[in-house]
Amino acid sequence: MRKRLVLVAIVLVMSWPGTATAQRGDDAQIEKGRVVVAQVCTTCHTTLGRMLQVHKQTPEQWRELVFFMISRGAQVMPDEIDAVTAFLVANSGRERPAAARPAQRDAK
Amino acid sequence: MSRTSHPSRRDFLAATAATGVAMGIGQVASSAPLQTAASRPDNPLAKGEPEIYRGTAAGAVLAQLRAAGVRTLFHTNTSGFVPFWEAVYAAGDVQVINMTHEGQAVAAAAGYTMASRNLGFFFGSHVGIPNALSNTYNAWKDRVPLLLTYSGGQREEGKDGFEWWDNTLGPTEAFTTWRGDLEPEDVTDTLRLAIKFAFGPPSGPVTLTFGAGGEKVEAAIHPLDLATMRVGSRAPADAIEKLARWLIEAENPLFVVGSQVGIEGAQAEMLALAEKLSVPVAETMHSLYANFPNDHPLFVGELQAQRYPRKQDLLISFGESFTAGREDERGLTASGPRRIVHISHDSQALGRSFVPDVSILSDLRAAIRDLSDAVDAIATSDRIARIRSTRLAQVSALTSSLKQSREIALRAHFDSSPVTWERVGFELEKVLDKDAVIVPELGTQYYKIYRQLKLGGTNKQRIGRTKGDALGWGVAAAFGVNLALPERQVVALQGDGGFLFNQSEALWSIARYEAPMLIVVMNNHSYNESRARNMLNGGTFYEAGKDFNGYLGDPNVEFTKIAEAYGLKGEKVTRAADLGPALQRCLRSMRDGKAVVLDVDVAVDGAPISQPTWYQKHSIAEIRKKRLNA
Numbered sequence: 001m002r003k004r005l006v007l008v009a010i011v012l013v014m015s016w017p018g019t020a021t022a023q024r025g026d027d028a029q030i031e032k033g034r035v036v037v038a039q040v041c042t043t044c045h046t047t048l049g050r051m052l053q054v055h056k057q058t059p060e061q062w063r064e065l066v067f068f069m070i071s072r073g074a075q076v077m078p079d080e081i082d083a084v085t086a087f088l089v090a091n092s093g094r095e096r097p098a099a100a101r102p103a104q105r106d107a108k
Numbered sequence: 109m110s111r112t113s114h115p116s117r118r119d120f121l122a123a124t125a126a127t128g129v130a131m132g133i134g135q136v137a138s139s140a141p142l143q144t145a146a147s148r149p150d151n152p153l154a155k156g157e158p159e160i161y162r163g164t165a166a167g168a169v170l171a172q173l174r175a176a177g178v179r180t181l182f183h184t185n186t187s188g189f190v191p192f193w194e195a196v197y198a199a200g201d202v203q204v205i206n207m208t209h210e211g212q213a214v215a216a217a218a219g220y221t222m223a224s225r226n227l228g229f230f231f232g233s234h235v236g237i238p239n240a241l242s243n244t245y246n247a248w249k250d251r252v253p254l255l256l257t258y259s260g261g262q263r264e265e266g267k268d269g270f271e272w273w274d275n276t277l278g279p280t281e282a283f284t285t286w287r288g289d290l291e292p293e294d295v296t297d298t299l300r301l302a303i304k305f306a307f308g309p310p311s312g313p314v315t316l317t318f319g320a321g322g323e324k325v326e327a328a329i330h331p332l333d334l335a336t337m338r339v340g341s342r343a344p345a346d347a348i349e350k351l352a353r354w355l356i357e358a359e360n361p362l363f364v365v366g367s368q369v370g371i372e373g374a375q376a377e378m379l380a381l382a383e384k385l386s387v388p389v390a391e392t393m394h395s396l397y398a399n400f401p402n403d404h405p406l407f408v409g410e411l412q413a414q415r416y417p418r419k420q421d422l423l424i425s426f427g428e429s430f431t432a433g434r435e436d437e438r439g440l441t442a443s444g445p446r447r448i449v450h451i452s453h454d455s456q457a458l459g460r461s462f463v464p465d466v467s468i469l470s471d472l473r474a475a476i477r478d479l480s481d482a483v484d485a486i487a488t489s490d491r492i493a494r495i496r497s498t499r500l501a502q503v504s505a506l507t508s509s510l511k512q513s514r515e516i517a518l519r520a521h522f523d524s525s526p527v528t529w530e531r532v533g534f535e536l537e538k539v540l541d542k543d544a545v546i547v548p549e550l551g552t553q554y555y556k557i558y559r560q561l562k563l564g565g566t567n568k569q570r571i572g573r574t575k576g577d578a579l580g581w582g583v584a585a586a587f588g589v590n591l592a593l594p595e596r597q598v599v600a601l602q603g604d605g606g607f608l609f610n611q612s613e614a615l616w617s618i619a620r621y622e623a624p625m626l627i628v629v630m631n632n633h634s635y636n637e638s639r640a641r642n643m644l645n646g647g648t649f650y651e652a653g654k655d656f657n658g659y660l661g662d663p664n665v666e667f668t669k670i671a672e673a674y675g676l677k678g679e680k681v682t683r684a685a686d687l688g689p690a691l692q693r694c695l696r697s698m699r700d701g702k703a704v705v706l707d708v709d710v711a712v713d714g715a716p717i718s719q720p721t722w723y724q725k726h727s728i729a730e731i732r733k734k735r736l737n738a
Contacts, residue, residue: 043412047645054646055715067517068713071530071556075415077509078516 026086033087036080041069056093059085158328165292165320166191168327170199172296176303176332178227179203180591182217184210186233188259191322205591205621209613210236212584214243214313216617218252219547219588222396222571225373226592227253227303227334231318234258235271237279243584246576247313248283250396251371251454253306253337254313255299256280257290277315285312292323300330307337309454311371341453343470343478351449351466352482355385355424356495360417362408363389366428367575368453370397374473378426379565381480382406384492386500390414393552394431394575401565402558405504410555416506424449425464427472429457431575451475514559525683526709529553529630532687533560536599536628539691544597545569545589549582549606550630551637553713557601557630580609583627587614590623597626597698604631604707605660607667615674615705624698627671629707633661640714653718661721671705682709 042048057065063085070076076084161171170192173181181196181204183189196202207213210232217228228247232240237258247254264272277287286305288298298316306314355361369378378400382389389400390411400407408414429452450464451472458467468475483492518530537560546561546568548554554573563570571589574581586600602611607629618625639658643650668678677697681690687708694704712720 039415039418040413043414050645054650057716061716064520067520068556070513070517071559072552073410073413073555073559075409075413075506075510076513078512081513081516 029083029086030090032080033083033085036076036084037087040074040076040084052088052092054093059089062088062092158330161296161325161327161329163324164191164195165290165295165323165325165327166318167195167198168295168325168329169290169299169318169320170195170202171329172299172327172332173227173229174199174202175329176227176334178229178334180205180220180226180229182207182213182220182228182230184208184213184230184232184236186236186259188233189231189318192231192318192320205617207584207614208616209610210240211243211580211610212614212617214240214247214254214256215581215584216588216591216614217254217256218243218247218250218574218581219571219585220592221252221254221588222250222585223545223589224592225335225371227255227306228588229255229257231257232259233271234260234276234317237276237315241279241283242578243581244280244283244313244315246574246578246581248285249576250574251308251311251367252313253303253308253311255302255306255316256284256313257316257318260289260317260319276317280313280315283313284315285310286314287316288314289317290320292320292325295320295325296327296329300332303332303334303337304339307334307339309338310456311338311454338453340471340474341455341469342474343451343468345478345482347466347468348475348478348482349486351424351468352479352486354422354447354449355387355479356483356487356491358422360420361385361387361422361424362411362414362417362420363387364411364423364425364428365389365391365395365399366426367396367399368427368472369399371427372453372472374476375399375565377473377476377480379404381476384480384483384496386496386498386503388417388499388503388506392428392430393555395428396572396575398564398568398570399427401563401567403562403567404565405500405507408503408507409510416503420446422447422449424451426451426476427453429454430461518560521711523684524711526632526711527681527684527687528711529556529713530560531684532628532630532708532710533557535687535691537561538688539695540568540599541597542567543569544599545571545593546599546601547571547582547586547589548573548601549579549585550601550603553630553636554601579606580611582606583611584614584617586625586627587618587621587623590625591621597695598623600625600627602627602629603636604629604633604665604667605635608660608665612670612674615671615676615703618703619674619676622701623703624701625703626694626698627703627705629667629705630710631667631707632710632712633664634658634712634720635660636712636714639712639717643715643717650715650717653720654722655717655720656724659721659723662723667705667707671703677702677704679704679706680709681706 045051066076066081066085161168179202181202183204184207196204205216207216213230213232217230221228240256244256260276265274280287285308286302288302290298302314302316306312363382365378369375386406388408389406390408391399392411408416448464449466449468450458451468451470452458453471455469458469518534521528522531533556546563548570549572561568572582572585582602583600586598590598635658639655642655642657649655668680671678679690679694681687690706694706697704
């Protein structure tokens, strides 16, 4: 069952409609990100399709999330960070507006 | 009458013979599918004539414990142990550690045992059994050898008597390897049997009623070597040879290193075998010890996160039993290894959570050495060297890139406030001794600290997080570790939520026994792990931006004041720039012999919600109809 869930998640990400998102980012970058997400993220996040649908975040927040997951153990290479972020930005949050992250602030 | 029966001498002989003890024969692993285990040559029990102890039954318990090298006992308040206390007083070389709650005492005993590989012994009141259950469960999950003994009270079977329920030890049944009664007539026989069951395999807690009091007895006392108490096993040569051939021929093998490597202290052998053929090494997210150096070029992190080798053709688990139904299972299936081999010193762990292609029952140290020797015997040194150098280049390229990515992630918000978890790990790595011991009890965000610390090998050691995951373990467990390792810096890593699970009680013992520990409270004012998981897939509350469970910031607990209430030092950090200097002050206090609670304001992670401080409010003061008299 788990294996099937992972497979579904991979198929879902791999078949994500690229044309609908073309105007929201660089096509090649998004495509590269899509391949990495399918390889790296779906192993654990079997409901990735649903997660992407419901979570609307700003590009900065998605980038933070990629950093968070790298620190957490996701095997994203340095030259893939922008691509993964671009894919997440282009394909996420069709159901709601972004929520503000209240707490964190960068020191000057 | 459902009381657990204590064994007769005949039962004892039968039971010990079955485990290969009394007759001096090794365990035969009937449940191991592909092999029979070789005999263990040494009988870890009786050698020569025992000494005969003459005195009280309670004194006999202590005499047998001392003959096993046990000098530290854990206790929680009760009456009824006067003869045992008298024996402790007379012995003069036994330290009793008082804890203020049975659950905390069990956690401390577990931490002590995990660090010392001695035997954790607790004595307290049977009415404290329910208090002790949560950490008894954790110890059972971690397979920690413990003897948990409880005064029996006045037996009132079936009568709902004072402080009484029937089948006293029944509640512990799910979390123990054995249960019995210490009674005067066969007190040391039962105690030795209990120790054997505690060390297994499978090892784990044993519960006993402590019915040995001031009765006069003559009891046999045998010296016991706890280091050899676990019944050993060794894989047959043909199984090892077959595995060695698979390993040499595999293009993309992967090792998964588990807790049993740490339990046996076989880390050096594990490292040498991995290096021999440059096999990448992973661990599971429930790994209990730092079994492999995490800064090594062959260390590729968590199993379920693997990108390389993408298509494994051989996965060998060295003492990792995996956790059924969770991330471990995904790790085992995602890359589709053609062959999975499970090596374990516990026959009950083999094939329990997953079905390997080959199960091998063996002590890990012996299996690793045998496998290494078999590889040397099968392959020429040139061939081994070629495999090693080719694969090392591939794996190193991966681990080097991952290290760069982590560095980018660390630097992205290096100076942010609240402090990032990565920064906390970075600062701890800068100031702690190379041989410090980390005792974490954190959610999955722990890995953000972990990736910044050098752990395993000759670096810092890690004990925990408990595989049981029942919160309320870490502070007392770290205290137990410090009791076992007084020369080391011991650091408990706690979440604010986890600390509030009955953990402040442990500070009393930390203060009384002057344990110079560091307790870092990663304070994000929330149950962040639960919130992140609850919000992951959206839903009504995510849409509303409300979380019924997660927010902890009202009341905003001043953990430093909790520390000060126990006479300990408290430090509070809210800005990243202040963390380094605060840690220096903490180290000075530790050097002076006083523990510190360091409360660090850390970032909330996961999907942000629009009302992060919302909670379901309720005020008794507001709804009351009647004003109380002032």
